[in-house]
Amino acid sequence: MSQRQDRFLAIVNPAAGGGKSAKLAGETLAQLRKSGLAVDVIATTSSGHASELAAEAYTQGYRRFIAVGGDGTAYEILNGLFGRAKPQDRISLGFLPLGTGNSFLRDFAEDGADAAFRALLAGRTRHVDLIRLTHSDGEIYSLNILSLGFTADVGALTNRYFKPLGALGYLLGVFVRVAQLRRRTFTLRCDEDSEWDDRRALFLTFNNSKYTGGTMLIAPDADSTDGYIEFVRWGPIGRLGLLRALPRLYDGSHIKHPLASRRAVRHVEFNLPVPVDVLVDGEILTLECRSIDILPGALDVYI
Secondary structure, X not given: OOHHHHOEEXXXXXXXXXXXXXXXXXXXXXXXXXXXXXXXXXXXXXXXXXXXHHHHHHHOOOOEEEEEOOHHHHHHHHHHHXXXXXXXXXXXXXXXXXXXXXXXXXXXXXXXXHHHHHHHHHOOEEEEEEEEEEEOOEEEEEOOEEEEEHHHXXXXXXXXXXXXXXXXXXXXXXXXXXXXXXXXXXXXXXXXXXXXXXXXXXXXXXXXXXXXXXXXXXXXXXXXXXXXXXXXXXXXXXXXXXXXXXXXXXXXXXXXXXXXXXXXXXXXXXXXXXXXXXXXXXXXXXXXXXXXXXXXXXXXXXX
């Protein structure tokens, strides 16, 4: 057995949290080492670099990783590993969301960051599911959420124009997209459905966990350990109705809206004529989507 299989590789995104991650990482990782964990450290230098580092580390024998940053850091690490890792190799991932948020951890504890730190010290893991999106050029893996429609539209606009403004920028993105409201068809069918669903919708989300954006309870019935994708659909609501209902996204009561629905599924097949913007764990990608599948218990998470 490679000695590296007993060590952690902490991949640090120094830009996360507006640079807070870089300032806090050294002391926090030192605490882990002082407690007896064998931790190697490497920092990213650009977007996508964490995926490259994780992939190279896997070939060197690492199987335990720590994402030091936000949701995007974990996303990049997972996508550097899965699709490459052998089925018999168990990959484990811990989190140190220093100076930024982690939506996934909120499913397990209100103090998600502290809970993740304690889990690393205790060596406590649990099996969690992953979502795999197959598109025309390959596969993408998600721990948190895949979304099409309004949510992806807001994310794309915010990333392009308002990202430096933080939470205010996201709010601006919401109001601009409300003004430009589009209710489109994303033709799909799930599991054993025989008919295609081509109804118009505001957004569709395919969730592994309950929260997104840190505080939005998009999928209150999601469970990242149950072997299912939580599919939430919100129908073609109008502008005024949407503005009135937006606060309900933060307490999960939007699910009770007459235009909303949910179901637990294992497989989703798309019939989309053109590439679309997709929100994947906080990242916006333009993809020609083919299908979505759940990978039950594919990842060991320290939580």
